[in-house]
Amino acid sequence: MPLGPSPLERLNRARADLRMGVPVVLAAAGRFAIVVAAEELGADRLAALRALGPVTLAITVRRAETLKARAYDGDLARIVVPEDVDLAWLRGVADPADDLRAPMKGPLNSQRDGDAGLHRFAIQLAKSAHLLPAALVVPVQDGAGIARQEGLTFLDLDLVAPEFARAARLHPVIAARVPMRAAEAGRLHVFRPEDGGEEHYAVEIGRPPRDKPVLARLHSACFTGDLLGSLKCDCGPQLHAALEQMGAEGTGVLLYLNQEGRGIGLANKMRAYSLQDQGFDTVEANHRLGFEDDERDFRLGAGLLKAMGFGAVRLLTNNPAKIRMMEAMGITVTERVPLQVGRTRHNDAYLATKAKKSGHLL
Ligand SMILES: Nc1nc2c(ncn2[C@@H]2O[C@H](COP(=O)(O)OP(=O)(O)OP(=O)(O)O)[C@@H](O)[C@H]2O)c(=O)[nH]1
Numbered sequence: 287m288p289l290g291p292s293p294l295e296r297l298n299r300a301r302a303d304l305r306m307g308v309p310v311v312l313a314a315a316g317r318f319a320i321v322v323a324a325e326e327l328g329a330d331r332l333a334a335l336r337a338l339g340p341v342t343l344a345i346t347v348r349r350a351e352t353l354k355a356r357a358y359d360g361d362l363a364r365i366v367v368p369e370d371v372d373l374a375w376l377r378g379v380a381d382p383a384d385d386l387r388a389p390m391k392g393p394l395n396s397q398r399d400g401d402a403g404l405h406r407f408a409i410q411l412a413k414s415a416h417l418l419p420a421a422l423v424v425p426v427q428d429g430a431g432i433a434r435q436e437g438l439t440f441l442d443l444d445l446v447a448p449e450f451a452r453a454a455r456l457h458p459v460i461a462a463r464v465p466m467r468a469a470e471a472g473r474l475h476v477f478r479p480e481d482g483g484e485e486h487y488a489v490e491i492g493r494p495p496r497d498k499p500v501l502a503r504l505h506s507a508c509f510t511g512d513l514l515g516s517l518k519c520d521c522g523p524q525l526h527a528a529l530e531q532m533g534a535e536g537t538g539v540l541l542y543l544n545q546e547g548r549g550i551g552l553a554n555k556m557r558a559y560s561l562q563d564q565g566f567d568t569v570e571a572n573h574r575l576g577f578e579d580d581e582r583d584f585r586l587g588a589g590l591l592k593a594m595g596f597g598a599v600r601l602l603t604n605n606p607a608k609i610r611m612m613e614a615m616g617i618t619v620t621e622r623v624p625l626q627v628g629r630t631r632h633n634d635a636y637l638a639t640k641a642k643k644s645g646h647l648l
Pocket residue numbers: 504505506507508509519520521524545546547548549550555558559568572602603604605608640646
């Protein structure tokens with residue numbers, strides 16, 4: 287039996303490395319590069335990277351649009367990092383926090399020749415580590431040798447690409463009874479993904495028959511709304527209203543998916559909130575940071591429902607994308623049950639933006 291890490295396990299190791307500011311070695315189509323997340327880069331490592339060769343900064347087309355940089359690669363731009371710039375310059379390109387106060391640092395020069403495969407891989411990795419989608423990329427000849435010599439994680443795109451494309455595979459860990467205010471007959475199930483990522487939960491109310499459509503909610507984690515009672519969104523009231531409706535009907539299942547901030551993580555969501563305080567709406571803020579409107583993988587919820595034995599749902603949602611994804615993944619949505627609660631003067635504009643830009647039903 288092999289003792290070493292599988293490609294999936296290496297992928298998770300690489301995420302942890304990037305979050306610590308440690309470089310990883312990426313390989314794709316016979317090419318190699320040393321990659322480090324822009325947001326956790328230190329001056330010493332920048333100097334060490336420069337000693338290896340010319341440095342580029344991979345950013346998404348969303349961020350490039352804000353910076354008026356050319357994105358020759360479609361979904362991303364490879365920004366040439368001048369030799370005389372410092373960490374603050376790099377952070378300014380990666381992070382929009384000071385865009386308005388210190389308008390750009392340009393003109394930015396984007397690389398056109400060559401292949402962007404390693405840069406795309408680097409951005410995907412940074413996003414999946416919940417970091418800003420901006421990574422320094424330095425092409426090298428002997429990637430495997432450097433990885434061995436420096437003790438860096440080595441990731442081959444050919445081996446991990448299928449893992450990125452696949453919906454997370456989860457296995458049940460434990461379930462136990464949790465009587466709740468909304469429903470005494472509650473059980474919490476914990477599911478763990480094989481890739482070492484966040485665990486997700488299912489709250490089962492009563493004993494819903496598996497052969498009938500179950501009242502279901504796919505709830506994305508929102509620390510600010512669910513726990514703090516933030517008035518900026520409607521998540522907390524939606525969470526509690528869903529549980530209460532399930533309690534009143536006697537059965538239901540609420541999936542609590544740890545996809546904070548529509549999949550960008552809490553730190554990035556707070557970056558988005560800070561931009562919202564500068565006047566940008568929820569979608570614009572995500573774009574300025576370099577993210578898409580919604581980075582969640584809704585396949586996850588469908589997979590959990592199937593694992594619990596459910597094939598049909600009455601779905602509590604206002605989001606048509608969730609219904610489409612359920613159907614595409616083979617879960618029948620027999621009814622959409624609207625969930626409109628928690629409107630406040632602080633989230634009026636937020637809800638209006640969701641309706642206008644993300645197609646949410648009002
Ligand atoms: N990036 C970002 N995420 C946010 C913001 N406000 C709330 N969220 C996250 O959005 C998720 C909730 O998504 P919503 O779009 O409100 O609702 P939905 O779950 O898609 O749709 P419904 O089923 O109708 O509620 C949670 O993960 C929140 O953390 C924001 O301004 N920016």
